[in-house]
Amino acid sequence: MTISEENYIKVIYHLSLVSPKGVNTNAIAGMLDTKASSVTDMLKKLSEKELVSYQKYQGVTLTDKGFYSAKMIVRKHRLWEVFLVDKLNFSWDEVHEIAEELEHIKSENLINKLDAFLDFPSFDPHGDPIPNADGEIKKINKLLLSETELNKEYQCVGVKDSSSEFLQYLDKQKIALGSKITVKEKESFDDTLLVQIDSRQLTISNKIANNLYVK
Amino acid sequence: MTISEENYIKVIYHLSLVSPKGVNTNAIAGMLDTKASSVTDMLKKLSEKELVSYQKYQGVTLTDKGFYSAKMIVRKHRLWEVFLVDKLNFSWDEVHEIAEELEHIKSENLINKLDAFLDFPSFDPHGDPIPNADGEIKKINKLLLSETELNKEYQCVGVKDSSSEFLQYLDKQKIALGSKITVKEKESFDDTLLVQIDSRQLTISNKIANNLYVK
DNA sequence: TATTATTTTTAGTTTTGCCTAAATTTTTAG
DNA sequence: CTAAAAATTTAGGCAAAACTAAAAATAATA
Structure with missing residues (x-):
């Protein structure tokens, strides 16, 4: 997956938590600060790759494969945030943008070793849950x-x-x-x-x- | 700088340590596993940006600005290698490729905090010197x-x-x-x-x- | 229901970084 | 010193990911 594809998958993931029936083209465009026509182009590509299921004009949902990929990206993002705050002494309001870059580093081995180094945290510095290596997410009643x-x-x-x-x-x-x-x-x-x-x-x-x- | 531009600058840096009078188009192409014509394209762009001084058919050298940029990329690469080996327990033969990705993460603040976290190392796991925040490199008589x-x-x-x-x-x-x-x-x-x-x-x-x- | 309004898609461009093939310059060798 | 070889550049194109403008589909409302 390219960085751009990963960003689309991640945004579709976050939006589908709110609208599970299908995510709108415009909503994606809004989150990615791009145009609806660009989104349509990318949805076709992601659909080709079987990361999303997409029917013209009907919105988009993640396939199982896309859903797992999304959780792995979120996992990386949140683990890197923990690293930045706990180890490098960043404050919780500074880490999001850096983690947006770090989440695209490819090695699975890296992220699992980072996880171990951080002692397998379940939540990131903002209280959001961190998917484990299998994509499982700890829920709390908040x-x-x-x-x-x-x-x-x-x-x-x-x-x-x-x-x-x-x-x-x-x-x-x-x-x-x-x-x-x-x-x-x-x-x-x-x-x-x-x-x-x-x-x-x-x-x-x-x-x-x-x-x-x-x- | 884009990732591609950074990769060119880094390669020109390494090659110019060996041929300080000017780096060949073909040598760059060889290192980046690309074609000479692509290198020519990029040299024009880097020249526009005043990162290299380039005259057709005469090879290329880094400007002061390009030289400093190169050292900052090398600094990032080598600091991340120290992190991977010392903190995440990678072995010294596994870290190069991952550091090739990490070296392109943008934040200066990040790299300086990482430097402090690692206790300002002067050498990476392969014994190569790590430029400090000012671009200074500790030489040893090896x-x-x-x-x-x-x-x-x-x-x-x-x-x-x-x-x-x-x-x-x-x-x-x-x-x-x-x-x-x-x-x-x-x-x-x-x-x-x-x-x-x-x-x-x-x-x-x-x-x-x-x-x-x-x- | 008809007709706007909104959303989404299509069609056609642009930019970046790469390619091949051909032309040009520099270097090497006879 | 000239001719062949090697290196480099130019010209023309391609694919990814964005864009604008126009067309088509869906949703909202009088």
Whole structure:
């Protein structure tokens, strides 16, 4: 697979988690910052290679082969993110772009040795699960902070939005994966939350609460 | 720079260490397993970008800018090789191809953090020097085993040929970087050497002796 | 249902990096 | 010094992956 093909497969994978019935040409174009006509060209090629099943005008889904390939790319991306944060001391808002390049390095042996070196992590620095060498993904029962019950203690386990703006906001508020969070009050007018984080009190907007996963 | 451009710059760098007056089109084509006409095309482009100075039929040399770029690519290649051997437990004959891919990852920050993580190594697993962040290269006075004096102790510090066949031969004979080597006898007929390595005696062909650096 | 509006595909180009074949320049040898 | 050999460049093309503009299919709405 070329780098371009891998990028398409990865995007189709992420989009199909949201729309499993078939991914739109335009949605793919949007994610890859390219034009719909270019997407159509590539879908034909990926279909030839039996990585996707594609019927004109009907959207696209991954074949088993495409699905496995996608998970291997995601595996590489997330393992490299762990490496960058845990070993090279990058912060969690700096690693995405570098991992976008590293995920295309070919050697399977490399990625399995990296996995071992990192002690077989199950989650990346943003709390997203890392597929193992067989493509299996550990699921956890996480929910958004906005969906939690009042006065019950949760633990922060991931972010939905992993833009550097959001991650830097969390850093500023000293909210990290592992932080204990309890919602004390909910303002019904704008859904602002009053929360206790570790030992601090904090007011959190609905937008933030909709992008933070807890369990 | 594209990956292809980087590969040309790197090859021109290596060849210009041997022929500093100008590198031949055919020599570049040979190293990159491509055709002379393709090389000509690329030399024009690199010349446009002021990475090389190139005059038709007269060979090519790197500009200062091209020379610095080349050293940064070599730096990345060799640092990744150290990482693969020291941290991921690859053997020295397996790392070249993977490093050929890793050397094209763009982030400068990444490579400097990797350098720090590895404790600023000066040499790669094959004994080749690693340029520092400024492009400076530590020189050592090494010579080929075939050029040594009889009954004088040397230390193995590098290989000239780093093909996996040669490296695996050295592994089999338990010759590693750091091994102490003394030439006891030299057979004048075929230049075969009788050497003492650490505490063993070994007969070594001229071909081997011409590819092993000692100091 | 008819007719817009939107989405998607087709057709035709562009750029990058490669190719072959032919022409040109440089080098080597008689 | 000239002719043959070797090296290099030019010319013309191809495939991948993108693009624009136009056509076709599907979806939305009056």
